[in-house]
Amino acid sequence: MAINKTPVPDARLNMKIRAQFLDHLAQTANVSASARAAGVKGSAVYAERRRTPAFRDAWALALAEGYARLETDLGTSINR
Secondary structure, three states: OOOOOOOOOOOOOOHHHHHHHHHHHHOOOOHHHHHHHHOOOOHHHHHHHOOOHHHHHHHHHHHHHHHHHHHHHHHHHHOO
């Protein structure tokens, strides 16, 4: 019986993709849109978050910044 030896590409995100995703996330607090902006699927960023503690921590900080931006924008638009 032959064993399939087709190489499987590494699904980890490189630093450029991580940075693009995190920058967009900090602007929007939108994971799906941020993944698209970085050119990857949402499932890829969620897998990287599960796999990499540093990325998980950076995600949490970027998301908190994104929420703060949204709250500021909302407060500004309400006060007009």
